[in-house]
Amino acid sequence: MNGSTSEAATVIHMDDGKAPVAPPPAAGAAASASDATAPSSAAPAPRKAAVGGGLPFLLRSGADGFRRCLAVIDFLLRVAAFGPTLAAAISTGTSDERLSVFTQFFQFHARFDDFPAFTFFMVGNAIAAGYLVLSLPFSAVGIIRPKATGVRLFLLVCDVVMMLLLTAAGAAAAAIVYVAHWGNRRANWVPICMQFHGFCQRTSGAVVASFLAVLVFIVLILMAVCAIRRR
Numbered sequence: 001m002n003g004s005t006s007e008a009a010t011v012i013h014m015d016d017g018k019a020p021v022a023p024p025p026a027a028g029a030a031a032s033a034s035d036a037t038a039p040s041s042a043a044p045a046p047r048k049a050a051v052g053g054g055l056p057f058l059l060r061s062g063a064d065g066f067r068r069c070l071a072v073i074d075f076l077l078r079v080a081a082f083g084p085t086l087a088a089a090i091s092t093g094t095s096d097e098r099l100s101v102f103t104q105f106f107q108f109h110a111r112f113d114d115f116p117a118f119t120f121f122m123v124g125n126a127i128a129a130g131y132l133v134l135s136l137p138f139s140a141v142g143i144i145r146p147k148a149t150g151v152r153l154f155l156l157v158c159d160v161v162m163m164l165l166l167t168a169a170g171a172a173a174a175a176i177v178y179v180a181h182w183g184n185r186r187a188n189w190v191p192i193c194m195q196f197h198g199f200c201q202r203t204s205g206a207v208v209a210s211f212l213a214v215l216v217f218i219v220l221i222l223m224a225v226c227a228i229r230r231r
Contacts, residue, residue, distance in 0.1 A: 071142035081216040084209035124169030163217035
């Protein structure tokens with residue numbers, strides 16, 4: 001028909017049970033969505049182990065640990081120095097030898113108290129040995145309380161005095177031992193160690209032990225100075 005009217009087409013959507021497919025997001029929207037889902041900051045790095053965690057307890061906590069370590073060494077050295085000083089005092093005090101000539105009624109006698117230098121040497125080493133024992137509790141205080149500067153100063157002064165005492169006693173005894181071994185031609189002093197072997201061996205060993213103790217005292221003094229200066 002010429003006067004036919006156009007009919008509007010009606011589209012009917014059939015629900016087939018499927019969810020409608022959303023259109024793909026635009027490029028800008030995708031970028032903003034990815035930025036939103038990304039973490040705002042990077043994950044925190046694992047915390048490192050504390051400094052010194054693998055070191056012994058004595059070396060931790062900086063200067064305190066250093067002083068505590070020196071205090072432990074100080075205690076051990078005092079125990080070690082006690083042996084040579086006590087041995088030197090006992091060896092000198094028991095140095096007594098008799099040399100029979102022709103008959104037992106005619107004898108030569110060599111004893112430590114015949115020489116004032118050996119008497120001074122024995123007394124000096126005995127005093128040093130007693131001091132080392134009495135100083136052990138003060139040294140232990142340095143281990144428990146590394147910041148106890150007053151105790152270290154007290155031990156430092158006493159160590160210097162003991163070192164000077166042992167040095168003087170050892171030097172005096174060493175002079176007598178030298179003359180006993182080698183004599184003196186100008187003074188017509190003959191060496192007596194050719195006859196009194198036991199006496200010379202004991203006194204010579206005592207002098208060596210005493211000088212070993214002097215070396216230990218020097219180390220103790222240097223360690224105390226380092227511990228006091230490190231604050």
